[in-house]
Amino acid sequence: MHYITFLDDRSQKISRARRKVNIKLRGYDSKTWVLPELSYLSLPAYAIAYSPCPTYRDIYLEFVQGMQRPFTWGRYKGKLIDKIYKRVHSTCEKCVSTGRLRDFDMWNQVIQMRGSIVEEAKRTHSGDLAAISPQPSTRLVSSLDEELKMLVTFEAGLTSALMNYQISKVESPNLRRIFSQYFDFNVDLSFRALHQGFRGDATPDFVYKHQVVGDIKSGKWQAFFEQTMIAYALAYEEHTRQNMDYGVIFHVGIEPRRTIPAHYRTRFEILDDPKRMRYIAVRNRKFEIIHNRIDPGLPTNSEACDPECSFFMNCRGNAHA
Numbered sequence: 001m002h003y004i005t006f007l008d009d010r011s012q013k014i015s016r017a018r019r020k021v022n023i024k025l026r027g028y029d030s031k032t033w034v035l036p037e038l039s040y041l042s043l044p045a046y047a048i049a050y051s052p053c054p055t056y057r058d059i060y061l062e063f064v065q066g067m068q069r070p071f072t073w074g075r076y077k078g079k080l081i082d083k084i085y086k087r088v089h090s091t092c093e094k095c096v097s098t099g100r101l102r103d104f105d106m107w108n109q110v111i112q113m114r115g116s117i118v119e120e121a122k123r124t125h126s127g128d129l130a131a132i133s134p135q136p137s138t139r140l141v142s143s144l145d146e147e148l149k150m151l152v153t154f155e156a157g158l159t160s161a162l163m164n165y166q167i168s169k170v171e172s173p174n175l176r177r178i179f180s181q182y183f184d185f186n187v188d189l190s191f192r193a194l195h196q197g198f199r200g201d202a203t204p205d206f207v208y209k210h211q212v213v214g215d216i217k218s219g220k221w222q223a224f225f226e227q228t229m230i231a232y233a234l235a236y237e238e239h240t241r242q243n244m245d246y247g248v249i250f251h252v253g254i255e256p257r258r259t260i261p262a263h264y265r266t267r268f269e270i271l272d273d274p275k276r277m278r279y280i281a282v283r284n285r286k287f288e289i290i291h292n293r294i295d296p297g298l299p300t301n302s303e304a305c306d307p308e309c310s311f312f313m314n315c316r317g318n319a320h321a
């Protein structure tokens with residue numbers, strides 16, 4: 001996650017983007033709200049922010065037919081990855097709040113915690129492992145530890161290098177101040193956004209510099225990731241009545257052929273009006289499906305269905321579906 005600071009620092013993406021923004025559709029504006037005739041409905045954040053199905057049949061199956069969304073290996077791994085980044089952030093924060101300049105060594109302190117950070121993430125989600133369907137192979141489960149440790153190592157390296165660089169430029173550095181100015185992440189914000197149709201809180205993975213709403217994604221790139229950024233930006237705007245112009249999908253790729261995480265799919269976006277209009281149309285379509293109780297059917301092209309879709313076995317695994 002601190003990779004975002006590194007990227008921003010190298011390219012000044014946010015300050016460059018700021019000059020181009022002129023957004024009219026805001027989450028506190030009724031033009032973006034769920035249509036009045038559908039406003040008795042609400043959906044949990046994951047159903048609003050994620051749209052893996054081209055026809056939104058997943059919404060019909062879960063919220064009209066009442067089918068339980070199976071818990072996949074991808075979702076389990078995604079939860080662990082989110083937890084790892086949040087723990088790395090809090091570990092770094094602890095290094096600067098308790099450390100003195102004389103013995104400051106963020107790299108070693110985070111690396112020493114690496115095993116316990118991974119174990120804690122697994123412990124937090126130990127109950128989820130048994131619920132995964134289909135059950136993952138032992139090879140997948142046993143390689144997970146090393147993959148998660150690789151993420152900690154990479155973030156420890158970037159964060160300590162950036163901190164050391166900032167410290168080196170100042171005669172009497174205040175460690176805590178440098179960290180909070182430079183790694184300005186909020187990782188536990190939640191927003192009430194009833195007009196946006198959220199049931200319960202909307203909780204993006206992080207908000208960066210109070211300017212960028214961010215979500216951590218892993219696995220293959222999905223077209224709907226753009227929608228996730230907009231959903232959380234509109235929720236932020238409804239709750240805070242402050243503008244949120246930028247989004248980032250921090251994409252975490254773990255590839256067997258490399259020992260360094262792949263972040264080349266990570267994207268900063270200006271959350272402009274055309275993107276907001278596309279998102280609102282999709283969200284309204286989901287609410288119409290529930291309201292009308294009509295099965296939207298399968299996509300005509302069977303390849304449009306991702307085999308990792310939670311409902312793949314229901315829709316494509318049965319010839320009579």
Ligand code: SF4
Nearest residue numbers: 053058305309312315
């Ligand atoms: S299997 Fe295909 S039709 Fe069914 S919910 Fe998934 S993407 Fe949609």
